[in-house]
Amino acid sequence: MSGLVYITGASSGIGxxxxxxxxxxxxxxxxxxxxxxxxxxxxxxxxxxxxxYAIYGADxxxxAAITAAGQACIAAQGLPDVVIANAGISVGIDSAIFDDLEVMRRVYATNNIGLAATFQPFITPMLQRGSGALVGIASVAGIRGLPGHAAYCSSKAAVISYCESLRGECRPYGVKVVTIAPGYIDTPLTRENRYSMPxxxxxxxxAARAFQVVNEGASFRVIPWQMGLVARLLRLLPNALFDRLLAGRPRKHRQAE
Incomplete structure (x- = not known):
């Protein structure tokens, strides 16, 4: 299979x-x-x-800019077969600090509203065509909340739920919605982490594994599979045990750090 793929956040890392x-x-x-x-x-x-290839500039x-980029792609290259909403940011926050509320707003604007706005121009044309795949890049961090990661974890949990809702809306029309939750990937987002990354x-x-997952049309997949097992175990842990395991774990760098 080959066709046209549209990818946000394509200038580095996973994209x-x-x-x-x-x-x-x-x-x-x-x-x-x-x-x-x-x-x-x-x-x-x-x-x-x-x-x-064609390049579209948008944040x-x-x-307005990201939806315009999608419309420009349709006009210049045609309707994509696969749209991958990959752009995202990861910044630690401390909710006790007033300035970090603005950081949290920016994380949500990028990871959630930005993802929905990425998909928006393509949904109706794909439904009318009766085919296509909308791919949301979530994270294993969306499975449970980690100390210092309140903005990122909650934003990626929202990606998982949003894509699940969208999947139910698109399924009757032959359009697939695929949620991929990466574990730790060696990118600029992770290289400054001050904790172990199994x-x-x-x-x-x-990318090779994600390519296969999208072609298979899987609804949800954690990559690598080992982190999928870890995620399932974390989800099953009672809160008291989960909290004890994370006690003293180094926190994600805040923007000011």
């Missing part, structure tokens, strides 16, 4: 790895990033054929 995975599989690319010059340089470095926090994956390994 960049997904773009290269799809390109090597013969797909055309619609790539979205704030830093379009960086993305263009990367495309040239990788010797991507210009006729097989997913800007609803089963750390390289972005290209994650």
């Amino acid at each position: 960049q790895a997904l773009a290269l995975q799809y390109y090597r599989a013969g797909w055309r690319l619609g790539l979205v990033a704030r830093r379009t010059s960086d993305l263009q340089l990367w495309a040239q470095t990788q010797d991507l054929t210009p006729a097989r 997913v926090c800007d609803v 089963f750390l994956m390289q972005p290209e390994d994650f």
